[in-house]
Amino acid sequence: MLTSLLAFFEDAGTIVTTAAEPMQWGAIFAFVAAALAFIPAGIGSTIGVTLGGQAVAGVAAEKPDVYPKLQVIQLLPATQGIYGFIIAFVICLRIGVLGGTIAALTIEQGLQYIAGALPIAIVGYFSAVFQGKVGASAIAMVGKNPDMSGKGIAMVAVVETYAIFGLLVSFLMVWLGVAI
Amino acid sequence: MPILRMKKFTLIGLISEKKKLFTALSRTKKVHLINMDEIEDTTKKFDVEKTDILIKKMSQIDGVIRFLKDAMDVKQAYVRSQGDKKAKFAIKTGGRKAEVSYAKFDEISEKEIDIFDNAVYIAEKYQHRITEIDGEISKFRQESESLEIYKNLDIAFFDVKNTAHTASLLGIVQNFKRKDFEKLVVDYPETQFAYIGEKGTDVAIMAITLKETEEEIREALQKWNFSQCGYDFNVTAMEMIRHHRGKIERLNKEKEDILFNKCQELTEYLPDLKLLYDYYSVALQLNESNLNVCETSKAFLMQGWVAEEDVETIKKTVENNTSVCSQEYVDPTDDEKPPTVIKTNKIFQPFNSIIEMYSLPDYREASPNVFVAVFYWLFMGIMMGDVGYGVVMMLVAALFVKFIKPEGGMKNLVLIIGYSGVSTVIWGILFGGWFAISFPEGSIFSPVLLSPLTNPLGMIELCLILGTLHIISGMIMRAINLIRQKHYLDAVLDSFVWIFFDIGLLLAIIGGFAALTGSAQDLSMLTDIGLIIMLAALAVVLLTAGRKNKGFGKVTGGLGGVWGVIGLVSDILSYLRIFGLGLTTGVIGMVFNTLAGLLLGSPYFFILGVVVLLFGHGLNLAINLLGAYVHDARLQHIEFFGKFYTGDGLRFSPLAGNTKYTKLLND
Numbered sequence: 001m002l003t004s005l006l007a008f009f010e011d012a013g014t015i016v017t018t019a020a021e022p023m024q025w026g027a028i029f030a031f032v033a034a035a036l037a038f039i040p041a042g043i044g045s046t047i048g049v050t051l052g053g054q055a056v057a058g059v060a061a062e063k064p065d066v067y068p069k070l071q072v073i074q075l076l077p078a079t080q081g082i083y084g085f086i087i088a089f090v091i092c093l094r095i096g097v098l099g100g101t102i103a104a105l106t107i108e109q110g111l112q113y114i115a116g117a118l119p120i121a122i123v124g125y126f127s128a129v130f131q132g133k134v135g136a137s138a139i140a141m142v143g144k145n146p147d148m149s150g151k152g153i154a155m156v157a158v159v160e161t162y163a164i165f166g167l168l169v170s171f172l173m174v175w176l177g178v179a180i
Numbered sequence: 181m182p183i184l185r186m187k188k189f190t191l192i193g194l195i196s197e198k199k200k201l202f203t204a205l206s207r208t209k210k211v212h213l214i215n216m217d218e219i220e221d222t223t224k225k226f227d228v229e230k231t232d233i234l235i236k237k238m239s240q241i242d243g244v245i246r247f248l249k250d251a252m253d254v255k256q257a258y259v260r261s262q263g264d265k266k267a268k269f270a271i272k273t274g275g276r277k278a279e280v281s282y283a284k285f286d287e288i289s290e291k292e293i294d295i296f297d298n299a300v301y302i303a304e305k306y307q308h309r310i311t312e313i314d315g316e317i318s319k320f321r322q323e324s325e326s327l328e329i330y331k332n333l334d335i336a337f338f339d340v341k342n343t344a345h346t347a348s349l350l351g352i353v354q355n356f357k358r359k360d361f362e363k364l365v366v367d368y369p370e371t372q373f374a375y376i377g378e379k380g381t382d383v384a385i386m387a388i389t390l391k392e393t394e395e396e397i398r399e400a401l402q403k404w405n406f407s408q409c410g411y412d413f414n415v416t417a418m419e420m421i422r423h424h425r426g427k428i429e430r431l432n433k434e435k436e437d438i439l440f441n442k443c444q445e446l447t448e449y450l451p452d453l454k455l456l457y458d459y460y461s462v463a464l465q466l467n468e469s470n471l472n473v474c475e476t477s478k479a480f481l482m483q484g485w486v487a488e489e490d491v492e493t494i495k496k497t498v499e500n501n502t503s504v505c506s507q508e509y510v511d512p513t514d515d516e517k518p519p520t521v522i523k524t525n526k527i528f529q530p531f532n533s534i535i536e537m538y539s540l541p542d543y544r545e546a547s548p549n550v551f552v553a554v555f556y557w558l559f560m561g562i563m564m565g566d567v568g569y570g571v572v573m574m575l576v577a578a579l580f581v582k583f584i585k586p587e588g589g590m591k592n593l594v595l596i597i598g599y600s601g602v603s604t605v606i607w608g609i610l611f612g613g614w615f616a617i618s619f620p621e622g623s624i625f626s627p628v629l630l631s632p633l634t635n636p637l638g639m640i641e642l643c644l645i646l647g648t649l650h651i652i653s654g655m656i657m658r659a660i661n662l663i664r665q666k667h668y669l670d671a672v673l674d675s676f677v678w679i680f681f682d683i684g685l686l687l688a689i690i691g692g693f694a695a696l697t698g699s700a701q702d703l704s705m706l707t708d709i710g711l712i713i714m715l716a717a718l719a720v721v722l723l724t725a726g727r728k729n730k731g732f733g734k735v736t737g738g739l740g741g742v743w744g745v746i747g748l749v750s751d752i753l754s755y756l757r758i759f760g761l762g763l764t765t766g767v768i769g770m771v772f773n774t775l776a777g778l779l780l781g782s783p784y785f786f787i788l789g790v791v792v793l794l795f796g797h798g799l800n801l802a803i804n805l806l807g808a809y810v811h812d813a814r815l816q817h818i819e820f821f822g823k824f825y826t827g828d829g830l831r832f833s834p835l836a837g838n839t840k841y842t843k844l845l846n847d
Contacts, residue, residue, distance in 0.1 A: 072806065072810070076810065078803075079764070079803075082803065083764070085771075086763065089767060089770075089771055090767065150537025150817070151538065151817075153814075154813065154817045154818060157810050157811055158814070160757075161757065164757045164761075167763070168640075168756055168759065168760055168763075171636065171763060172636060
């Protein structure tokens with residue numbers, strides 16, 4: 001078992017050692033951009049889902065039958081974290097983290113990645129938190145009147161629109177905007 | 181004709197035949213009663229007493245059904261915890277309503293006494309006994325807990341008593357410290373103190389003292405809220421605790437016996453209990469339907485709705501069940517509001533649930549079901565956009581329908597997923613999505629139309645075009661509704677003009693994107709034509725949108741109409757979410773492929789790689805199905821319905837048609 005682990009890490013080690021020169025500031029900025037894309041959106045989703053979960057616990061305790069409908073609403077703010085993750089992944093993909101050789105980037109290019117990460121970072125965070133709040137209200141509404149679940153879901157989905165736009169803007173910026 | 185045409189019927193018959201007729205009508209499930217206003221010289225007879233009795237019996241049976249189900253669950257959980265593999269994999273099929281024929285339904289009333297004597301009363305007795313047992317157990321537990329503090333006292337409580345010259349004090353003091361005890365021993369040398377035990381902040385102590393100093397000691401102890409022990413039984417605390425434990429064990433055994441054995445014998449009555457419940461429920465609804473019917477001493481008058489296609493059936497039913505009854509079937513007048521029933525072929529049917537999730541269309545409104553079905557299906561396919569996922573969706577839906585046999589909303593959902601699987605496969609081929617694997621260019625898996633990742637502009641163009649088409653279809657629906665209401669001018673100015681505008685927009689989008697991507701064909705002609713059409717349409721809007729206002733309002737109304745362009749553009753941009761969700765599916769799939777790729781390359785981690793692949797793609801599919809389902813519905817409900825839908829339809833509720841546990845079938 002130990003030898004197999006060692007073999008694996010030796011393999012993995014080659015990825016790092018192929019980077020011939022010490023890492024450039026441009027690449028470091030790009031790494032920061034990847035982290036920045038994910039962190040706020042991920043935190044926002046965590047908060048949003050928590051708000052929904054607390055509301056679900058309150059309502060479902062009294063009406064266990066509507067639980068599946070509420071669960072759907074609770075899950076909706078989880079997507080902003082995913083969008084942040086996608087942008088982080090795309091940045092990693094572009095700068096060659098996954099290919100093994102990290103591209104040589106200028107500082108300007110690195111900063112461009114940071115700019116590209118901002119839309120999903122900021123809009124994603126707020127959209128997730130506020131979607132969680134609307135979600136909690138929708139959960140209370142559906143708990144009182146289960147027939148309104150369709151409207152409740154639509155109500156919550158409206159908040160997500162701008163997170164999707166944030167994703168698209170970030171995506172276009174990091175995918176097409178930086179010439180390597 | 182997707183919304184069924186309704187006829188309003190009026191029946192006048194004999195009171196003596198009313199019950200038979202109502203029962204027969206309820207079994208057709210095709211009659212929706214109207215709550216009539218009271219007419220002069222008639223009354224509405226409603227049997228309150230009967231309702232009370234029925235409701236009481238129903239809640240009794242429902243309580244028993246729930247109790248027995250809980251007992252079954254407890255037993256199953258127990259069996260599962262014992263590692264019985266069969267039970268572990270048993271699929272719960274309790275959610276579905278059992279199908280029962282009306283012949284059997286009628287027989288159940290004869291079994292009523294038998295069911296009550298042999299199941300209901302006995303189950304209630306068990307239930308009562310279990311409540312008692314739970315009470316006793318918690319009483320014993322509490323007592324054992326409060327005895328705990330005395331468990332080191334090795335004489336019986338009864339033996340702690342006064343002698344001729346001494347007094348014994350046994351009890352509990354609070355916030356009593358070791359040094360307090362030591363101080364007591366020093367301060368009162370004539371008195372014997374014993375430290376018995378402690379629990380939390382409570383300490384049990386015993387003091388044996390001369391009778392003369394008893395009061396003094398009591399007062400000294402009062403500082404720590406001394407409370408004298410109240411027990412006087414002739415055993416030690418430990419013996420008593422053991423005794424309680426035995427009792428609790430016996431009570432638990434009894435409870436287990438009731439839940440695991442005695443209740444299981446009763447579960448064979450469950451189908452009968454459920455049927456009897458529904459029997460009462462139907463009787464209750466029939467009784468309540470009296471509120472909708474006007475009566476004199478000899479005759480009744482009822483009105484209701486029946487679909488045009490069912491009129492003959494109802495006519496025959498009435499003839500067969502009455503000796504004399506006047507029947508009349510007329511078309512609804514303009515101020516009446518018949519209930520809405522959307523009827524479509526089997527393929528479109530599941531998508532109706534997307535409409536109903538929002539609300540039913542008005543009876544006179546054109547039903548949007550065909551547009552909803554087609555566009556929902558298309559959009560879902562783009563959002564998933566992967567051949568592999570599409571195949572999985574179809575397979576899972578097919579297996580689910582075959583083996584679990586879902587019903588109602590669940591069935592619709594499963595069918596929607598299954599049908600959308602087909603669309604997902606088609607778009608997967610067009611986008612080159614095969615489990616998100618990246619193939620080298622020029623392979624047979626390469627995208628036929630465009631690759632969303634390498635050509636995001638093309639993808640944006642596609643979403644905008646489809647969005648505009650969706651909006652145009654919404655405008656067409658609005659035109660149909662306006663024409664139906666004979667508002668021809670409104671149809672032209674509020675709907676056709678905008679359709680015209682949208683067509684211009686569509687041309688401009690296609691031309692504009694061709695210029696943007698530097699396409700080989702020069703499509704700037706299209707852009708120009710599109711812009712001219714849009715401007716022409718806007719000019720008409722500016723001149724006519726304020727036509728219903730007066731004076732200056734005509735100008736502001738016109739400007740307001742032009743302002744509608746902003747709303748329209750934001751609606752169309754909203755369709756970019758299709759790209760966003762499609763991107764999510766594709767990129768997350770890639771992430772898991774990359775992760776698994778690292779593992780699969782090493783012979784040591786091959787199996788882990790396979791697990792990552794299966795789990796990752798499963799997770800991706802689940803997350804994105806949820807997202808696609810929700811956002812696709814949102815596009816229908818907000819962008820599309822916003823153009824025309826009133827959606828204040830009345831649900832068709834058949835006479836006495838609600839059953840909770842069974843589905844009643846005509847033979």
